[in-house]
Amino acid sequence: MLKKVLDKRPDLCGYLFIRGFLVSDKKVENLDRFPFYGNWNETEKDGYYFYTHKKAAVHFASDNGVTLFVLGHCYDPFLMEIDEAKILADILKDAGTDKYYDRISEITGVYVTGAIENGKLRFSVDPSGMQSACYGVIDGHFYLSSHPQLIGDICSLEMDDFVKELIRYKWYGRVMGPYLPADLTPFAAVKRIVPSIDYTYADGKLAHKRFWPLVPFEVAEGEEYDRVIKEAADILKKNMELISKKWQHPWISLTGGIDSNTTFAAAEGIYDKFETFSYLSAPKEVPDVEAAKTISEAFGLKHHVYEIPETPDAIADYDIKVEIQRHNSGYVSERKGNESRKRFYLEENCGCDVEVKSWVSETIRAYWYKHYGRKSMPKLSAKLFRNLYKIFIADRKLAHKIDKIFDTYIREFEYEKIPACYPPADMHYNEVTWGSWGGMNISEMKYCFDITFAYNNRKFLDLLFRVPLEKRISDRHHLDMKKYLNPKLYDMHIRVVNMKETDTRARLLNIIFTVNSFLPF
Template identity: 35%
Template sequence: MSYYSAEEMKKTLKDYPKFQKRLYCRGFLITNEKQNVNLEYPFYANWKEETIGHSFYMYTHKETYAYTFEKNQVIHFIIGHAYDPYNMLVNENEILKKLASAREKSEADYWDAESNLTGVFCVGYVTENQIVYTTDCAGMQLVYHGIIGDKLYITSHAKLVADLKGLKQPEYIERLTTNKYWHYWGTWLPGDLSPFDELKRMVPNHFGSYEKKQNSIEVVRFYPTEKIVETKTQEEYENTIHELGNIMSNTMECIAKKWPEKKVSISVTGGRDSMTALSCANKVYDKLHYFSYISNVDESVDAYAAKEILAHLGLEHELYEIPENWDGYKDLPVFKKVMECNNGCIGANNTNDLKKRLYFTENPPCDMEIKSWVNEMGRGWYYNKYNKKKFPQYPYASYWRAMHKVYVGKYLIKETDNVFAEYLRKYYDKKTFDNLSWLELYFWEFAWSGGEGIFLTTEHRVSYDITIPFNNRKYVELMLTVPLEKRKVDDIPIDLITYMEPRIAETGITVHDISHTNFRAFVVRNYLEIFSKIRFGRKREKF
């Protein structure tokens, strides 16, 4: 893995101009330092500028949606796309009006209204002296923020700011991302780190508040504020399943209504998450499309299971096979550079994924993919990954480090423990963990945002845009009211599919994750138990 400087990328993209628009694709930048959005690197005239308030500029890639609404000298904004399945709102301008009215009542009302929103977005507002901003429910829209000199930068792509300001990766990031175990369990950074010291990742369920006079950022948690209580009776559980089904049915109606002129497709497999999305689309089957792809042998099982289920429902299925040989692959080395710049040069994509993304960039299967991510939050995922019945009541830095990735060697273990200790201190307290289990918050605020958020923002959305119907805070909270024992055995998706579309359940087709085996669980569990105890003299943090 290499770090590609701005000068090197200028030369590369001068020779291969067709990839200029893929650099920091669907990205954004908010700053109080004016930029020159011209024909030169890194913007290449593919970005537009809008002034928000008296002090800030909003720069967006030409394929990025951006909306503003002003009321009583407060400018509200959404970058990306959003819809509200609770009030059946699909127009961002109407959503911004509702947010503006809620804010005038109280800050709590504003965040409650924001929690109605589904989609992939950065949202916030600007007053005379302040800008407030956050990411979506699970941080699927990656947001980095920081102050460089006396200027604020909020962005989707950390290396965009690095290119503009001449930032360098610190020694820790260089050593971390070049160690031989780095590629295990995905390329994502610990804590709230970005590839550069000057920027941090925006953690979901928090907002950033920048005060112009103080020239400082305050990060404030706005959720959860109360303890999430599990259902106690079978009747309560069944009512919860029905409520989840109604919300998701509304969500699918919103999606169908939002992009009537576009080809909107559910990416389907035989897995429970995509089948949940499919079952909840039963009122709008005729308005959506359905596709699967095969880029390696393992994916064929998913694709053909999806084909059989869709045939049972009488729905047309589009199957895309990524060719082994295609003339466009001759440009793969250049595309690889662009993709690595998009993720901040913290790791190389594997060749199969690169081929898939490049092929779909020139042969997109849809305009908007409905992706079934985030639903896993309701499934007791880590208990199953490790085959563990019990975790510590409260976390500590070395435990999060051992859950994150494979760390070997004193330097990386010690420095990473420092990162996670600061992360825990900065974002969590005992009350927060008493409101919601730390394991759920690890999955929600760290693994999903820090891991899948970077993949979605910097890799998946390079080819075409993506929406995530399960990416809604109130929906996720409702899933977490289901008792853990039910979630661990996938009762939510099983019962939701049966309730919403029993014909899917009739097929009896279920695709299981072949990578999850008892042996693998044994290996990762033992790694966790052994390496979490290695702390090189550091005391275990207490809550």
Template identity: 25%
Template sequence: MNPFRYRRQFLLTPSRNVDLPGWTTLDIADYRLHAHPDLAVSVHDDEASPVRLLLLGFAIDPARPGLDDAALLAELAATWRGDVSTWSAVELAGRFVLVVFTADDVLFLADPCGLRTLEYTRRDGALHLASQALLLEQVVPLRPSARYRDLLESRYWRNSQEAFLPADATPFEDVDRLVPNHLLRASTGEQERYWPVQDTALHARQGADPAFLIESAITRLRASLAAAADRFPVALPVTGGLDSRMLLAASGPLADRLFYYTLRYRHLHRRSPDIAIPSRLLAARGLEHHIIDCREPATAEWLRVYRDNSAISHLDDWGQIAYGMERGFPAERVALKGNAAEIAQFYLRTDGILPDTDTGRQLARLIPGWETAPAIVASLDVWREKAAPAAAAVGIDLDVLFHWEHLCGSWQAQSQLEWDIAQEAFTPFNDRVLLTTLLQLPDELRSAPERVAFRQIIASGGDDWLKEPINPRTSGLRVQEFLPRAAYRVKRKLRSRSVL
């Protein structure tokens, strides 16, 4: 088998007619699991427990960092009461799909931001599930969706380096994707929202002391990083950005166990802030900084495998970067990523103004180009119908939940799915407890340009972490980077004509 083909992916199906040589197989209930050997798989199957559990990937409980996946599953099975919204599983961080086999149904749910993807189809009464739709072709035929065929051929898709679909969508007829904060029932084939709901213990409380909330967030973040470092060898990507800096500061006690690195890709050069700032920050503390060069064109064979690992593969951008990572990133380590923190930072707001979110079209305007795609607008109309009252009931603005479920649950999830070919990743902010703690902070402490609360998280690791600017943008820098950016765009267009 080619070890990079469908790396860290899975197929869960009632069918026994599957051709995936070298993969781990496991029969549980009416399903057979096929898992790539680099994907962690854990099972709790105890006759004394009310449920059987299957974990694909890994889970971390920052409140109990000493528990491994097996211990977590045993605790979850013992505390199952039939209601996912109040189950301790919703407090887990990690990157996983969790399958719950009850006496009369099978439930599927994922980590808080859905970073371990799950796509599925129901054919002739049987439910088939996989990391992504192309694996479903092992057991059922796939037919491209007419609605999304137009989108994939659209100007938006051609011109966007990182184009993506709404969280529930795939390019195929009758194939759906599990949306974050939802569970899928095998008995109905339908998704149900389990968070946020009005009676959940994790709702966004009003009036809590900001200092207490910030300290709680710092404690949770440090515990999450320490738990990950105890579980795996870890690596920390460092850039000139805010979220990277928070992880850098919070992981200070783990410095002797971390591999610090920065990816050099696209137009970046040695003086680019995303390379120069990490170098200065790490040098000031005597820490080694590894720069992984991702600019060398990937081989045709690599690009073919990368393309075939996902129906929506960002071949000539993320694929080129992944090629550099596979060659320069230490394979035994898990990358600690700062994504998902933006959920609490009003990332989608212009000048701090609450956007209009009364229709699917208004929501689509939050992502440049989406408004011109009728299929996306229609999908967001459906999503909004149930998301809006759920968000309002607990005091979360709809643009925040949109960011959580569509940017993190689709754009970032797709990125991690594609980069599974080169690395496993853990995202400490992919944690419902941590995110809801941050969402309770007053808007003015989370808003641009200062984002005061997040700078306080950085300062908790030492004021020297703030000596370098965060995401500096100057006219001189823009001029300096113009030619490298233009040259990159030309090379990208030329490569895209020759790759396939």
């Protein structure tokens, strides 16, 4: 149905898989037809075809038979470099060695990066999977894409029966919203790329291995804690400087929350390079908007407030755009009306070329501990991962199926190799919740403009895992970074608490979590 509509609406075709990409060893014919409609570019490199939407990019560097690539964008706070080709050229020196993993852990951005050598393709996604990405071998050909549905369209795939069952579950949309568990996508033959995993494709076969986190550490106390805070905050500050140079109109999406407050603090000294914005799409957002105005005015930044229409009537072609959005997400992520209206309205009215967003921060803020009001979590198990994923009290048969999926996932992605100082709940949040729910949401949000995250750097995350758990739960480390980066902002004591973080809500959720943990299987 959507194809028939878009065949007659060339003005809307560019929204299909917007800012997306595809890599394959099979050349795509008829790029002027569905689902590309002439809006994609083709580049051939070493036997692989790279296809990018006109608002996306791919970057290369080659030497001695090795080609490195980045799909998306990145910048390097250790080199202080914003040019992807130059960053890749520097990493190329370490291609084929263990230092390669160390180098890609130094870059910040939203991307898939990889290498081609002698026909073998290796690839990995950014530290928290903010770039939605998936892969599969179908009819003897390799595919890697930003959107599972794009592979589905090209290869005429049908949604997996289990996925159909799961998305019909009445509580599928609860706990972070709709998203699929483990590395699942809508199609059995296509899998999500999991963060911190190095994948290889060679001779028609796929393999993968974990490269982070594998080395234990001592918890940072006293002077070592102070050093960690300063080093991590300096990475954020350098990232904000690089963002200011990489884009012409970088806008910080600002709220009263601790995440965006710290992002804002990291731009101290170069506030003339940024503007800020917030939006009103629901009454609960009013306190955040007021806090953002106060902060921006205190430091002389222009602040934009977008009041999202309460009905679709003010948005042209609303129904068609909703169907494009549903298709782009593979029909596994139905959105509330205010979310859809927000994206369509911002795309038409917002003047930034990149949103500086503050997601990823929650990984080292011990999100699941806050969410359930807990100071500790059960040990690593499929049941733990299932309970963090969704509530299945009402359907134990489905719970059992999810347990089996997570049991395989935990084994195949080597979670037992992760040192105990990296809590399983935090690993779940970073690699499952962010990687699946977050990446898909960001792909939808990129309908409006490009998006970047100063926090999305593996070295940065690794540093802050050294902070004692109780300080991560209390956000002491974020407050200390903010104080170091911008004492004046810190002294304003502005913080709007997320309604999802209230103590009463956490206690009630913890009761459900605990009951769900003790029920059979």
